[in-house]
Amino acid sequence: MTAAVIPPATATAATAAKPAHRDPNVLRWLGAYTSSMVGDSVYYIALSWAAVQGGSPAQAGAVMAVSALPRAVLMLFGGVIADRLGPRRVVIASDAVRCAAVLAVAALLFLSSPGLWPLTALALIFGTVDAVFMPAVGALPARVTSRDQLARVQGLRGLAIRVASILGAPLGGLGVAVGGAAAAFGLAGLLIAVSVPLLMSLRVRKIPAGDRAAGATPWQDLRAGLGHIRRHRVLAPLMLAIALGDLGFVSPLNVGLTLLADQRGWGAAGVGWVLAGFGTGAGAVSLLLTVRGRLPRAGLVAGYAILAGSVAIGSLAFVPSLAGAVGVALLIGLLAGLSGAMCSALLQTQADPAYLGRVTAVAGLISLGLTPLSMPFTAAAIGAFGPGPVYVVSAAVCALGGIVALAVPGLRRAELPR
Incomplete structure (x- = not known):
C-alpha cells in the first residue's frame, strides 16, 4: 500500500477540524x-538476558x-537521509530491517546455541539502523498533522513512551520465562512488525525541498542543516539549553x-x-499536553521548568526516606x-520542515550520544565525594540550561503556533 501525499493546504484543512488525538x-x-x-523495550530485555546467559x-x-x-x-548523516528520502519511507525501511534481524536471531537461538556472535551482530545492526530511524521518527x-497540533502530538508521543516503559519489561520477562531469549526476540520482532x-x-x-542544491553531497x-541551526534565533539557544x-x-x-x-539501603525495589x-x-x-494541546509562552515555561527541575534534582540526594524520594x-x-x-x-515548530530530520539528529546526538558519556564520571565522583556534592553540581549544570532559555530573547519569547 502506498501513502497518500497531500499538499500542505489540504492537510491543514483536514486536521484543523479535529485535534490530533481524534485524528x-x-x-x-x-x-x-x-x-x-x-518492541524495542522487549528487544533490550531479550538481548540483555541472552548476553548474560551466553557469556561473562x-x-x-x-x-x-x-x-x-x-x-x-x-x-x-541519518538526519540527512531522513530529509532526502522522507521520514516515512526511512521509518518503514528501518522497522522492516529491525524486524527481520530480530526474527532471524530468534530463529537461530531456537534452532541452536550459537554463542554471542549473533547477539553482537544484532546489536550492531540495531545501532546502525537507529542512526537513521531516530531522526526520521522525530521528523x-x-x-502527518498541522503545526498547531504538534504540541499535542508531543504529548501523545510522551504517553507512548510511558506505555512502552510500563509494558515492555513485563512482556520481555514473560517471553523469557515462557520460551527463553528466542521467544522474547520473536515477540519483539512481531511488535515491531x-x-x-x-x-x-x-x-x-x-x-518544500529547502535550499539543497542539485547534486549536493551528504556533507x-x-x-546546511548545521548552518540552519546555528543561524536560527530559537534553535541555536534551544540546542544549548537541551544539552545543558x-x-x-x-x-x-x-x-x-x-x-x-545502594547507599540509602533502598535496594532495587527502591530504584x-x-x-x-x-x-x-x-x-x-504528557496527558495534559495531549488534552490541552498548547501552552502559552512556551520558551518561558521551558526555562522556568528547567530551573525548578534542577532544584528538585539537587534535593534528591538529601532526602533520607524512600517515600520522600518518590515524591521528589x-x-x-x-x-x-x-x-x-x-x-x-x-x-x-521552529525548524524549517525541510531540515527537520537534521535538526532532530543533532538533538538526538546530544541526548543519546554525548550526554550518556557523563555517566562514568558521575559514578566515579559519587564514589569519591558522595552523592550530595555530585547532585548539586549536576543541578547547577541543569540550571544553566534554564538560564540560557530565559536569557536569550528569541527563545524566551518563543511561542507555539495556535
Whole structure:
C-alpha cells in the first residue's frame, strides 16, 4: 500500500477540524510508534538476558554497548537521509530491517546455541539502523498533522513512551520465562512488525525541498542543516539549553540513582519506586499536553521548568526516606516532562520542515550520544565525594540550561503556533 501525499493546504484543512488525538491519521502514527517502542523495550530485555546467559558479565556489557558507537557516529548523516528520502519511507525501511534481524536471531537461538556472535551482530545492526530511524521518527509528526497540533502530538508521543516503559519489561520477562531469549526476540520482532502496515497507511504532507542544491553531497547537506541551526534565533539557544539540561539530568536519574539507593539501603525495589514516581509525573504532563494541546509562552515555561527541575534534582540526594524520594521524583517527572515537551514542540515548530530530520539528529546526538558519556564520571565522583556534592553540581549544570532559555530573547519569547 502506498501513502497518500497531500499538499500542505489540504492537510491543514483536514486536521484543523479535529485535534490530533481524534485524528485517525495521527492515531495510526501513534499506534505504529507505540508498537515499535514496546518492541524495542522487549528487544533490550531479550538481548540483555541472552548476553548474560551466553557469556561473562564483561562480555554481556560489551554486547549491550556495541550499538552505541554506530548510533553516535552515524546519527547526523541519518538526519540527512531522513530529509532526502522522507521520514516515512526511512521509518518503514528501518522497522522492516529491525524486524527481520530480530526474527532471524530468534530463529537461530531456537534452532541452536550459537554463542554471542549473533547477539553482537544484532546489536550492531540495531545501532546502525537507529542512526537513521531516530531522526526520521522525530521528523515524521510534522508530515502527518498541522503545526498547531504538534504540541499535542508531543504529548501523545510522551504517553507512548510511558506505555512502552510500563509494558515492555513485563512482556520481555514473560517471553523469557515462557520460551527463553528466542521467544522474547520473536515477540519483539512481531511488535515491531505491527508498525509497518500502520506506517504504510499514513497520509503525509508534501513539503518544500529547502535550499539543497542539485547534486549536493551528504556533507554539504549536513553542513546546511548545521548552518540552519546555528543561524536560527530559537534553535541555536534551544540546542544549548537541551544539552545543558540533559547533561545535568541524565546521570543523576540513571547511574546516580542506583548508587544513591545502594547507599540509602533502598535496594532495587527502591530504584523501581523512584523511577515509577518520575514516570508518573512525566506521564501526567504528557496527558495534559495531549488534552490541552498548547501552552502559552512556551520558551518561558521551558526555562522556568528547567530551573525548578534542577532544584528538585539537587534535593534528591538529601532526602533520607524512600517515600520522600518518590515524591521528589514525581516532581522531577512533572518539571522535566514539561520542559522536555516544550523544547521538543519548539524544535518541531521552529525548524524549517525541510531540515527537520537534521535538526532532530543533532538533538538526538546530544541526548543519546554525548550526554550518556557523563555517566562514568558521575559514578566515579559519587564514589569519591558522595552523592550530595555530585547532585548539586549536576543541578547547577541543569540550571544553566534554564538560564540560557530565559536569557536569550528569541527563545524566551518563543511561542507555539495556535
